[in-house]
Amino acid sequence: MEVKQLAHLTAPENVYREVESIVGPEWISSRGIDRAAYSFDVWPVVAYQVHSGHVPYYPDLVVWPGTVEEISHILQIASRFGIPVVPYSGGSGCVGGIVPLHGGITLDVKRLDRILDLDRVSLTVTVEAGTLLQHLEDSLEREGFTLGHFPQSMRSAAVGGTVAHNGIGTFSTKYGKFDDMVLGMQVVLPDGEILEIKPAPKRSTGPNLNELFLGSEGTLGVVTRVTLKIHHAPESRAFQSFAVPDMRAGLDLCRRVAQHDLRPAVVRLYDEIEGKGLLFETLKIKDDLCLLLFIYEGFQDLIGHEAELGKNICLEGGAEDLGPGPARFWYEKKRFDVRHYLAKTEAPSRIADTLEIAGTWDQLADMYYAVRRAMDQYPCRSMGHTSHIYPQGGNLYMIFFADAGSEEWPDVERLYFQILDATFTACHKLGGVISHHHGIGMAKKDWMELDHGPAGMQLLSRIKNALDPKGIMNPGKLGLGE
Amino acid sequence: MEDAKYAEGIMRCTRCPDMCACACPVFDVLKTQSVTPSNKAHAAQMLEEGLLDPQPEVVEILYQCNNCRLCAEWCIYDDLVLGDLLKEARKRIYLQAPGSLPDFVLNLRKRVIDSGTLHPVRPPDPADPVREKLRSFQSAEGEVLLFEGGYARAQTPEITLAALALLRRMGVKPAYLPAEEPGCGADAALLGFQDLALESGSETARFLNDSGFPIVVALSPQCAWQLTEGFSDLGINLDVEVLSLPAYLDSILQGRSADWKDMAGISIVLDDDAFLSRYLDQADLPYQILERIPGCHVLRTSPQGKLADPAVSYSPLPSPAAERGVRQRKAAQLTSAGAEIVVTTSPQGKRQLQDLLAGQPQVLDLAELLLSALP
Numbered sequence: 001m002e003v004k005q006l007a008h009l010t011a012p013e014n015v016y017r018e019v020e021s022i023v024g025p026e027w028i029s030s031r032g033i034d035r036a037a038y039s040f041d042v043w044p045v046v047a048y049q050v051h052s053g054h055v056p057y058y059p060d061l062v063v064w065p066g067t068v069e070e071i072s073h074i075l076q077i078a079s080r081f082g083i084p085v086v087p088y089s090g091g092s093g094c095v096g097g098i099v100p101l102h103g104g105i106t107l108d109v110k111r112l113d114r115i116l117d118l119d120r121v122s123l124t125v126t127v128e129a130g131t132l133l134q135h136l137e138d139s140l141e142r143e144g145f146t147l148g149h150f151p152q153s154m155r156s157a158a159v160g161g162t163v164a165h166n167g168i169g170t171f172s173t174k175y176g177k178f179d180d181m182v183l184g185m186q187v188v189l190p191d192g193e194i195l196e197i198k199p200a201p202k203r204s205t206g207p208n209l210n211e212l213f214l215g216s217e218g219t220l221g222v223v224t225r226v227t228l229k230i231h232h233a234p235e236s237r238a239f240q241s242f243a244v245p246d247m248r249a250g251l252d253l254c255r256r257v258a259q260h261d262l263r264p265a266v267v268r269l270y271d272e273i274e275g276k277g278l279l280f281e282t283l284k285i286k287d288d289l290c291l292l293l294f295i296y297e298g299f300q301d302l303i304g305h306e307a308e309l310g311k312n313i314c315l316e317g318g319a320e321d322l323g324p325g326p327a328r329f330w331y332e333k334k335r336f337d338v339r340h341y342l343a344k345t346e347a348p349s350r351i352a353d354t355l356e357i358a359g360t361w362d363q364l365a366d367m368y369y370a371v372r373r374a375m376d377q378y379p380c381r382s383m384g385h386t387s388h389i390y391p392q393g394g395n396l397y398m399i400f401f402a403d404a405g406s407e408e409w410p411d412v413e414r415l416y417f418q419i420l421d422a423t424f425t426a427c428h429k430l431g432g433v434i435s436h437h438h439g440i441g442m443a444k445k446d447w448m449e450l451d452h453g454p455a456g457m458q459l460l461s462r463i464k465n466a467l468d469p470k471g472i473m474n475p476g477k478l479g480l481g482e
Numbered sequence: 483m484e485d486a487k488y489a490e491g492i493m494r495c496t497r498c499p500d501m502c503a504c505a506c507p508v509f510d511v512l513k514t515q516s517v518t519p520s521n522k523a524h525a526a527q528m529l530e531e532g533l534l535d536p537q538p539e540v541v542e543i544l545y546q547c548n549n550c551r552l553c554a555e556w557c558i559y560d561d562l563v564l565g566d567l568l569k570e571a572r573k574r575i576y577l578q579a580p581g582s583l584p585d586f587v588l589n590l591r592k593r594v595i596d597s598g599t600l601h602p603v604r605p606p607d608p609a610d611p612v613r614e615k616l617r618s619f620q621s622a623e624g625e626v627l628l629f630e631g632g633y634a635r636a637q638t639p640e641i642t643l644a645a646l647a648l649l650r651r652m653g654v655k656p657a658y659l660p661a662e663e664p665g666c667g668a669d670a671a672l673l674g675f676q677d678l679a680l681e682s683g684s685e686t687a688r689f690l691n692d693s694g695f696p697i698v699v700a701l702s703p704q705c706a707w708q709l710t711e712g713f714s715d716l717g718i719n720l721d722v723e724v725l726s727l728p729a730y731l732d733s734i735l736q737g738r739s740a741d742w743k744d745m746a747g748i749s750i751v752l753d754d755d756a757f758l759s760r761y762l763d764q765a766d767l768p769y770q771i772l773e774r775i776p777g778c779h780v781l782r783t784s785p786q787g788k789l790a791d792p793a794v795s796y797s798p799l800p801s802p803a804a805e806r807g808v809r810q811r812k813a814a815q816l817t818s819a820g821a822e823i824v825v826t827t828s829p830q831g832k833r834q835l836q837d838l839l840a841g842q843p844q845v846l847d848l849a850e851l852l853l854s855a856l857p
Contacts, residue, residue: 037515053533134504156500
């Protein structure tokens with residue numbers, strides 16, 4: 001539908017009246033401008049369409065509940081009417097997770113934006129799901145703490161969405177992935193029941209219910225509150241930068257650092273293409289080298305030692321010491337800079353995306369090269385980096401800038417999905433997973449079975465049907481049927 | 483703004499993944515994606531390209547802006563100010579489709595024409611002793627001309643009185659011509675009423691150019707900006723030097739020492755004014771001035787300094803709830819510092835905060851505080 005037609009759509013009157021009686025007239029809308037705003041996220045395929053004035057999917061209603069009880073009532077209404085519900089927090093996802101494939105109610109939780117408790121003894125914070133990550137970090141910083149979660153999207157991302165796609169931040173190697181940070185949560189289930197998962201550092205009381213909702217992408221309920229681990233704000237930082245001849249060598253150094261039980265807050269290994277700009281900007285180096293950055297932060301007495309050990313590992317592994325400059329420059333100037341990414345797609349025939357795959361060390365380097373070869377079969381420029389490492393493996397950000405508009409590839413959307421297919425096929429052959437932290441959404445649902453297999457997909461479906469028998473929660477996502 | 487620059491600017495904002503969203507006070511209060519920075523730009527883009535008809539619900543989005551320029555502080559581009567792009571969008575919609583303007587915008591236009599300001603004004607009390615005292619300061623002679631501004635003249639005569647008295651105590655003789663002073667057109671320009679802005683601005687330029695004063699000190703930072711950058715944008719030529727009051731005070735304090743009282747035990751928090759901080763880039767000046775006063779303990783509300791606090795709304799927003807929310811948010815930030823006095827640098831800021839805080843803590847303009855700190 002063209003965007004200007006949205007203003008002329010009506011909303012289902014009976015549902016509108018019932019929901020309005022819950023939240024009040026100020027917090028419900030069927031206006032065209034609101035439907036359009038909630039029809040897309042950062043996923044380039046749909047975003048491009050909406051920016052061009054075409055809205056392929058849109059909600060019937062947008063609702064902003066103010067309490068958990070209101071959310072519970074809304075889900076009960078939706079369940080009764082069989083209306084789809086798409087939970088929405090920051091809308092910063094990049095896989096079309098919040099795109100309302102079947103219309104219905106988009107339920108924006110951003111009015112739930114309070115920090116409820118800061119426990120300075122246990123080092124936890126309990127926060128409502130609509131709180132923006134930047135605001136949470138600002139509040140913690142005022143008190144001398146940090147969440148340690150710094151995704152590039154944190155200026156628009158919110159807590160609820162981070163749970164929903166099981167996100168990660170650039171400082172994850174020290175502070176953990178979001179699933180490491182979550183101790184407990186409150187979730188409104190599809191039938192309106194309110195589930196409380198008690199915060200605990202560890203439990204052995206049956207399957208960990210937190211894990212059920214981490215990465216569930218709004219298909220199993222609405223996350224409304226989360227208790228998270230926090231840390232003391234770092235006393236000190238150490239910046240290190242190295243040049244390595246190629247990605248295979250660089251990944252091996254990352255492995256050695258991780259398996260030496262070192263936990264640098266930031267690890268970034270750029271290939272020769274992606275690292276070129278940063279190398280030149282900071283050190284005027286034009287050579288084809290891979291750039292390896294480390295940032296250690298924490299208590300002064302610990303990080304000095306840790307940084308020294310890490311440096312020795314890299315130097316013994318043949319890396320060239322470039323000093324702190326590039327790492328510091330990345331930290332101060334580049335970590336939120338997406339200009340280059342946006343600039344390369346300022347034409348209707350161009351599309352770009354980042355496919356964050358993951359694998360174990362024994363295959364990771366091969367995976368990088370295999371995916372580069374797979375992408376390069378198509379009219380695109382590919383590059384990659386890694387920025388999350390573990391003792392057992394790491395992720396790869398495989399980036400492509402594709403250009404359709406040729407006779408062979410006239411359709412940019414077809415080209416996009418072809419590149420995805422080639423990438424995930426190559427990744428799967430080497431035992432990798434198709435998403436490390438962006439999630440599945442609309443973008444990758446056709447490849448879910450690669451990761452889970454038929455038995456895994458059946459199990460996911462059974463879980464979905466058990467919690468959401470009416471199928472109202474974000475239908476069509478995670479490859480769990482339409 | 484040239485078409486190409488405007489088009490490129492709104493395209494960049496539209497496609498950006500909202501890297502400034504955390505800073506937008508309107509978005510923070512309204513919570514709706516329709517008013518994220520990128521979607522506001524998107525609305526402007528769709529109107530410009532004809533993808534959307536200029537219906538009131540769409541046009542209204544262009545006015546969901548606090549004009550605080552916090553977006554520019556977080557922007558990933560060096561030369562992009564979404565607030566300025568939205569101001570341009572408002573100008574264009576006013577010129578191209580004036581019939582599409584929402585009622586609240588038309589009401590604001592009427593208010594600007596009738597009273598010279600966007601903000602509601604209470605009728606002045608003719609028996610107000612402050613106004614009586616002000617009459618004694620009226621003079622066409624002096625070293626500098628104090629430009630009061632329409633809002634201050636109508637609503638905060640105590641600030642004007644304090645500024646005039648302060649300048650005299652510092653050995654500067656200020657001229658003050660309230661009866662002759664026209665409006666600078668800042669409010670009209672903010673809303674995109676180019677015709678009103680040009681008319682007021684031209685009249686003000688004539689007044690100032692003919693005044694014979696080489697230096698004009700603007701009481702309100704918004705006026706200071708309009709008389710400099712704003713006039714430049716409108717193509718209005720001014721032959722005088724315009725300084726904000728904090729900039730002028732800082733300049734004269736650098737050349738002389740003042741015999742300040744000891745303010746030990748008094749804690750102060752400064753209201754970050756958008757026009758002073760992010761338009762004139764003079765965020766540090768009030769702090770530098772206050773640091774000269776012995777014992778003056780200035781508290782910060784956030785480790786992020788000037789990024790921390792949104793300005794109190796200068797532009798009335800389409801929703802009274804949003805206006806109230808932005809100001810309440812601001813008031814909460816200020817009171818969280820635990821200071822005894824909130825110091826403002828704009829007349830609009832002082833009155834709005836006074837209304838919200840109801841005397842606790844006390845709200846004073848910078849000029850009032852400095853005057854009280856002189857023996």
